[in-house]
Amino acid sequence: MELVDALLAIAGELADRDAPDSPAACMQLAESLAKAVDQQESALADLIGRVDVSGETRRWGLPSTQAWLRSRLGMRESRARERVTLARQRHRLPQVTKLLAAGELTYGYASTVAESVARLDDVDCAKAETLLLEMVDQGFSAGKVASFGRRIRDVIAEREGTETPDDDAQRGYEQSWITTTRSLDGGRYVKGWLNAEDAAIWDGTLAPLAKPAGPDDQRDLPERTAAALTSVLSGGQKATKVTVICDLDTLTGGDTPGRLTDGTPIPAEQARRIALSAGVSPLILGRGHVPLYLGHRQRFATAGQRQTLETLYPTCAVQGCEVPGILCEVDHVNGWTLGRSPTDIDQLALCCGWHNRFKHANAEQMRITRDSTGRYVYRILPPPTRTAPPTDYPQAA
Incomplete structure (x- = not known):
């Protein structure tokens, strides 16, 4: 802890200082600082690994190690997953672990190798580590190393006779399917396949509606079809x-x-x-157009109550939980079975399934308040007793 405190003090001092006027000096300092950051990543991976194998995050009301990294360390999903993968693979990558700790291998290369071997057995993992580090020594970029790592998995699959076609080919052509991916601006990319029967329905339904609206209709066919x-x-x-x-x-x-x-x-x-x-439909938090107050006559929330809650809770009521409200469960804030929380709109909140179970199993760790808008906010307190960290370091599966 003394070393971490010293590092925080040094980092704070560096952050407060202006960069030198010389661009050449900035390059040199940036490269040295990046090396130090990589070594910190090595220490961080060791800490994350110990937390991961112990299951400690669940005692703090967090369903996974990645959820801990996202909510408490403020990481994006991709970075959290990347760090967990490196932490779980360190014990199988002795050369990578040693080089990263010594500042002789960048975090980018280390995480790339870890991702490449994650689904290999121990024998193939050792061979892959040597091959990929040789590529690093030859000056290949992290992207090239990642591509070669994927190729290694393909070769092993061919050797074992376990190679599988891509997801689209696996589905075949008998059944129709559609996948959608949400974009950053709220739109969606759509991809799919329709079999002959469904394609006929598509054509018969959409083709008449996709015709130009008139001589001034400048839209192309894809726009009219959408x-x-x-x-x-x-x-x-x-x-x-x-x-x-x-x-x-x-x-x-x-x-x-x-x-x-x-x-x-x-x-x-x-x-x-x-x-x-x-x-x-107006949002009415009282007796009115939609029956939002049901008392103890009914345990389960109505569709009208749920629609109201979905407008109030974009995500789970637990602070820091990112599960969308539309995927959450309706939670009786004070427990319906105990008779303290009727099925009334001002006694309900949306809570994801994991945190709903955690709340009722660990009531002493849950602090419930209401914000200025009237919404309930669930805050998870530290565990009542803190156990000592494990003396051994079990290997992650």
Whole structure:
């Protein structure tokens, strides 16, 4: 801990200082500093590895090591997964571990090798480590090393007779399938395959709607097809089940943006456009249009209550949990079975399945408050007793 404190003090002093005026000096300092950062990554991987094999994160209300890295260390999903992989593979990569700790191998190369051997057995892992480090010595980039690592897995699969076709080919051509991937701006990429029967339905339904609207229609066929598809999905002029949260001022001409239940912002103009063909249901936190107060007559929340909760909770009520509210369970804040929490909207919150079970099994670690908007916020306290770290270091599977 003394060394960590000293490192924090030094890092703080460096962060407060301005960079030198000389670009050449900056390059030299940056390379030296990066080497030090790589060595810190070695120490961090050792710490993460011990936490990972012990299961300590679960005592702190975190379902996995990656969740701990995301919520407590502020890492992106990809970086958290990368660090966990390196921590779990260190004991199988003695050369990589030694070189990283000595500052003779960068973290980028070390994590690339760890990812490449993660699904290899111990014998093949040792051979792959030697081959990949030889590529590093020859000056290949981390991207090239990663490509070669994937090729090693393919060769081993061919040797063992376990090679598998890509996901699309595995599905075959008898069944239709569609996959979607969300983009950063809230849109979706769509990819799929339709068998002959479903393709006929597609053509018969969309082809008439995808025709040009007139001589001035400048859209190409893909644009018209997308418009036809959304028209069919929305049922034409029928109201769709899309929940948009916005102020009354927005609907009457204001500029305040609305948002979807997952937090995606919606421009005010678009929110008004959606409202033109959709039913407007006011959010009423009391007795009124939708029965939101059910007392103890009913244990399970109604669809109306859930829709209200989804507008209030974009994510799980547990602070730092990123599970979307639409995937969460309705939780009785004070426990329905104990008779202290009726099925009333102001006694309910959304909580992911893992944290819902943790809350009821570890009630003493859960502090529940309400923020300025009236939403419940669950904060997980440290475990009541802290156990000493394990004296041995079991190898991760």
